[in-house]
Amino acid sequence: MRRKLVAGNWKMYGLKAQLGEVEAIAAAAAANPQVDVALCVPFTLIAPAIAVSGALPIGAQDVHEADKGAHTGCISADMLRECGATLTIVGHSERRADQHETSHDAWAKAAAARRHGLKVILCCGETEAERDAGRAERIVQSQIEKSLPDGASPDWLTLAYEPRWAIGTGKTPTLEDIAAIHAIARAKLRMMVGDAADGIRILYGGSVTGANARDILAVDNVDGALVGGASLTAEKFVPIIRAAASLS
Numbered sequence: 001m002r003r004k005l006v007a008g009n010w011k012m013y014g015l016k017a018q019l020g021e022v023e024a025i026a027a028a029a030a031a032n033p034q035v036d037v038a039l040c041v042p043f044t045l046i047a048p049a050i051a052v053s054g055a056l057p058i059g060a061q062d063v064h065e066a067d068k069g070a071h072t073g074c075i076s077a078d079m080l081r082e083c084g085a086t087l088t089i090v091g092h093s094e095r096r097a098d099q100h101e102t103s104h105d106a107w108a109k110a111a112a113a114r115r116h117g118l119k120v121i122l123c124c125g126e127t128e129a130e131r132d133a134g135r136a137e138r139i140v141q142s143q144i145e146k147s148l149p150d151g152a153s154p155d156w157l158t159l160a161y162e163p164r165w166a167i168g169t170g171k172t173p174t175l176e177d178i179a180a181i182h183a184i185a186r187a188k189l190r191m192m193v194g195d196a197a198d199g200i201r202i203l204y205g206g207s208v209t210g211a212n213a214r215d216i217l218a219v220d221n222v223d224g225a226l227v228g229g230a231s232l233t234a235e236k237f238v239p240i241i242r243a244a245a246s247l248s
Helices: 016-031 043-052 077-083 093-098 103-115 128-132 136-147 175-199 213-217 234-246
Strands: 005-009 036-040 058-060 087-090 119-124 157-161 201-205 224-227
Touching (some): 005 201, 005 234, 077 103, 087 103, 103 119, 103 136, 119 136, 128 136, 157 175, 213 224, 213 234, 224 234
Parallel strands (some): 005 036, 005 224, 036 058, 058 087, 157 201, 201 224
């Protein structure tokens, strides 16, 4: 049975003044040991967050594909490891949209993270226009195929399905739509990595809240959640952790 994972993505939010929220979330994670919990915070907050997070894993939101070089403003996997990060998000839809990253970019970044011992949350998901055109399943399959490095295994890889149109909008797909995409993602993983696919967690992300978390997390092949805005405070994030724990 795959353990549930609830991962928070703080995006471009978070200063040292918010470290109390990290402490409170870490306490909730410790109180619900049947669930895995992680926080991916801004680069500037990784080391300070680790100082107060106890056993709660702290990760990054992106990583550069190169180990070093003339890449102004970029952060390598080695740098993340030196800060104490244990994981990173790769291929998030906001980076695909705003920074024009491709699935090949996500592939290269995931491979770099793996080379240096970081765990990876690899994101995929369609736009609203793509869903309206009936292309959601094809887009997700293509992104997985083009983004997944060789040697994918449950030891270091988690997949996250995030429909771009649901992120931060308050909109969510129906439970049936979520189940359909997660089933397709699982099938694509099996085609690519065989039996290892059965151990790879697939998270759902996109306007997950304490109110809808239990229903979403109960869907077949939904192994947790990648949470944006609701992960910024313990008040909103802890109910999602507890919802996952109630299903474990």
